[in-house]
Amino acid sequence: CWTTSWGVSTRMVGAIIMAHGDDQGLVLPPRLAPTQVVVVPIYRKDDERSAVMEAIEKIEAMLGSDVRLKVDDRDEYSPGWKFNEWELKGVPLRIEIGPRDIAKDQVVVARRDVPGRDGKSFVPLAGLADAVSEMLNDIQNSLLARATEFRDANISEPSDYDSFREVVTQGFARAWWCGDVACEDKVKDDTRATTRCIPSDQPGGSGACIVCGKPAEEITIFARAY
Structure with missing residues (x-):
C-alpha cells in the first residue's frame, strides 16, 4: 500500500467542468450529479399551487429512491429564475409542471446537455419513470461520446x-x-x-x-x- 498526494480530487472536479461545461454553467454527468432531477412547479394562484404540489408528490412516488430528485418549491423566486439557477448548477434533467400540464396528464422535461427548445419534450405522466431513466442513461452516454470525440479530434x-x-x-x-x-x-x-x-x-x-x-x-x- 502506497500513500500518494497527487491532488486527484480537485483535478477531477476541474476536468469535469472543462470537459462538459458550457456558457450557461455546469453540465454534470447523471452518475456524478448530486441532484439528477429537479422539479419546478409552475402556478399563479393558491389553488393552482395545491394541485401542482399534489401532482409533484405523485411524481416523487413514481420516480422513487432510484433517482436523486429535488423539488424547488421556493415561492420567492420565479420559475424562470429557478430554470437559470439549476442550469448553472448542471442538474441533468428538469421537470416543469403546471395546471395545463396536469390537465393533459403530462410534464415538460428539459435536458441540460441539449440547450434551448431542442432539449425540451412533453412526457406523459404514465410513462415518466421509464422516460427519466432512459434520458439519464442517454445523457450519460452522450456526454461521454461528445467528450471522447472532442479529445480524439485534438x-x-x-x-x-x-x-x-x-x-x-x-x-x-x-x-x-x-x-x-x-x-x-x-x-x-x-x-x-x-x-x-x-x-x-x-x-x-x-x-x-x-x-x-x-x-x-x-x-x-x-x-x-x-
Whole structure:
C-alpha cells in the first residue's frame, strides 16, 4: 500500500467542468450529479399551487429512491429564475409542471446537455419513470461520446520533431518516446509541453523517439499543462 498526494480530487472536479461545461454553467454527468432531477412547479394562484404540489408528490412516488430528485418549491423566486439557477448548477434533467400540464396528464422535461427548445419534450405522466431513466442513461452516454470525440479530434500523430513542435501547442501529440529525461526536457524547453501519460493500450513493437530518433518502446501523450 502506497500513500500518494497527487491532488486527484480537485483535478477531477476541474476536468469535469472543462470537459462538459458550457456558457450557461455546469453540465454534470447523471452518475456524478448530486441532484439528477429537479422539479419546478409552475402556478399563479393558491389553488393552482395545491394541485401542482399534489401532482409533484405523485411524481416523487413514481420516480422513487432510484433517482436523486429535488423539488424547488421556493415561492420567492420565479420559475424562470429557478430554470437559470439549476442550469448553472448542471442538474441533468428538469421537470416543469403546471395546471395545463396536469390537465393533459403530462410534464415538460428539459435536458441540460441539449440547450434551448431542442432539449425540451412533453412526457406523459404514465410513462415518466421509464422516460427519466432512459434520458439519464442517454445523457450519460452522450456526454461521454461528445467528450471522447472532442479529445480524439485534438490528438495529432506527428511524424517528425518539427511537426511535433507545431501541433503540440494546439492540443495533444501522440508520439514515440525513448523515456530519456533529456528528451522530455528538450520538449519542455522548445514547446512548454511535457509528457501527460503513457497509454495502457500500446500498439506493440517499437518505433523511433520523436525527439532524438533512438529506439522507443512506448507511445506517449504530450501536451501543455495549464
